[in-house]
Amino acid sequence: MKKKTLTALCLSAALLTSLALPAHADINLVPQDLSAAPTIPTESLQRLSWQPVDTSRAQTTSLAQGGTQLNIAGVTGPVAAYSLPANQGELTVTLSSEVAHNQVFAPNVLVLDENLRPAAWFPSRFFTYQQPGVMSADRLEGVMKLTPALGQQKIYLLVFTTAQDLSQTTTLVDPAKAYARGTGHAVPDIPDPIARHGVEGKIKLKVSTSSASSILVGPLFGSSGPAPVTVGNTQPVAQAAARSAPATPSAPLVEDTESYFNQSIRQAVDQGNIDKALKLLDEAERVGSTSARKTFISSVKGKG
Numbered sequence: 550m551k552k553k554t555l556t557a558l559c560l561s562a563a564l565l566t567s568l569a570l571p572a573h574a575d576i577n578l579v580p581q582d583l584s585a586a587p588t589i590p591t592e593s594l595q596r597l598s599w600q601p602v603d604t605s606r607a608q609t610t611s612l613a614q615g616g617t618q619l620n621i622a623g624v625t626g627p628v629a630a631y632s633l634p635a636n637q638g639e640l641t642v643t644l645s646s647e648v649a650h651n652q653v654f655a656p657n658v659l660v661l662d663e664n665l666r667p668a669a670w671f672p673s674r675f676f677t678y679q680q681p682g683v684m685s686a687d688r689l690e691g692v693m694k695l696t697p698a699l700g701q702q703k704i705y706l707l708v709f710t711t712a713q714d715l716s717q718t719t720t721l722v723d724p725a726k727a728y729a730r731g732t733g734h735a736v737p738d739i740p741d742p743i744a745r746h747g748v749e750g751k752i753k754l755k756v757s758t759s760s761a762s763s764i765l766v767g768p769l770f771g772s773s774g775p776a777p778v779t780v781g782n783t784q785p786v787a788q789a790a791a792r793s794a795p796a797t798p799s800a801p802l803v804e805d806t807e808s809y810f811n812q813s814i815r816q817a818v819d820q821g822n823i824d825k826a827l828k829l830l831d832e833a834e835r836v837g838s839t840s841a842r843k844t845f846i847s848s849v850k851g852k853g
Contacts, residue, residue, distance in 0.1 A: 578675055580693075580778045586659055586670035587623025589707075594665045599632040599705055607755040610708075612654055614749060625715060626748030629708040635663060635697035635780070637758040642695060644708070646676065646752045648687035648721065651742055654750025655689060655714040660780055663701040668780040669693075673714045680722050687721050687744070698781025699832055710748060719744045806836070811844040818848035 597617065602608055608631075616627030633640060646654045656676050660669040676691040697704050721742045729736045810833035817826035826845055833841035 578672070580660075580669040580671055580675075583667050583670050585672070586667060587621060587711075589619065589621050589624070589659070589667075591665055593619055593621060594661065594705075594707070597628075597630040597707075599630045601632045602634075602754060602756050604634065604637070604756045604758055607753050609751060609753045611751050612749055619709070623711060624709045625712045626710055629752060631706040631708070631754060633695075633704050633706060633756060634758070635701035635704045639759040640695045640697070640704075641757045641759070642693040642706070643690065643755045644676065644693070644752060645679070645685070645688045645690040646750055648689075648719075648744045649751065651721075651744045652747045652750065653687075653689055653719055653744045654748070654752060655710050655717065655719075655746045656691075656708050656752060657711060657714070658693065659707040659709075660693075660695060660778065661705040661707065662698070662781040663703055665705065668704075669695070669778045673710070678719050678721065680727055681724075689719065694778065696779045698779060699836075701781050704780045706754075708752060710746070714746050715748065717746050719746070807833075807838055807840060810838055810841050814841060814844050815848050818845070823849070 597619075600608075600610075610629045612627045612629060614627065617630065618626070619628055633642070644656060644658060646656050655673040657673050658671040658675075659667060660671070662668045671691060671693060673689075676689040679685070679688050679690045681687050695704065721744055723737075723739055723741050725739060726736050726741070728734075810829055814826050814829045814833070817823070817829060826848070830841050830845045
């Protein structure tokens with residue numbers, strides 16, 4: 550059975566730089582490390598029909614041999630292509646692949662920004678086995694937190710499997726064992742069923758948005774959940790902290806936008822999320838804010 554443990558990132562004493570620690574020796578997953586992800590030509594991505602995702606309800610897609618194919622090295626069988634809104638704050642994306650007849654589609658997810666440039670990759674090992682519940686079947690499932698950079702309207706998810714995945718299997722939990730554990734009875738000594746990985750299957754996508762979070766939310770330090778992945782171009786936090794003065798703006802911000810950034814910075818500092826506040830500061834000064842730095846400093850000093 551696959552196992553996954555996600556641990557929090559650590560915030561340095563200076564609260565100005567961060568270091569991502571591996572969650573588990575067997576996973577060591579850094580979604581924004583694209584070195585092992587398949588390289589897909591932009592022209593191939595542009596030819597795909599990207600299915601808009603309705604954030605108000607879950608979306609189910611059946612993958613079959615006759616479905617959309619890419620014919621790219623590193624991608625095997627049919628693919629699913631989704632278009633997600635990028636102007637509604639942080640996105641929490643739950644992707645599950647159901648087991649049926651002891652077969653399951655092992656998903657990989659490539660996240661692309663508005664210009665179809667790869668931004669993050671979640672390989673199949675990120676999606677771990679979950680036992681059936683009252684309203685759910687045996688499945689592989691993973692939760693991704695995606696943070697679109699400011700100014701984007703859409704980001705994209707490409708779901709596929711690989712030849713390597715097809716050579717693997719997933720160990721399920723026998724229903725009799727699950728029942729025995731749940732009722733406190735002796736667990737029977739019987740083998741667990743094995744689900745082979747195939748190119749066909751049913752995947753379910755559920756997307757929720759967080760309008761209360763800034764579009765530029767950074768890693769959730771101190772949280773045991775998965776950290777958000779920034780999709781699109783943003784400058785590193787360390788650069789924002791190291792600058793002695795803001796860049797010269799091309800034009801002043803309108804009052805509403807200036808107020809939005811200042812309020813968001815204060816809220817981030819109040820919540821103890823200095824990394825988020827720094828990202829907001831950097832973005833505000835990049836687009837012309839003249840008061841964001843003063844707001845950040847006074848907020849950190851407890852005067853915001």
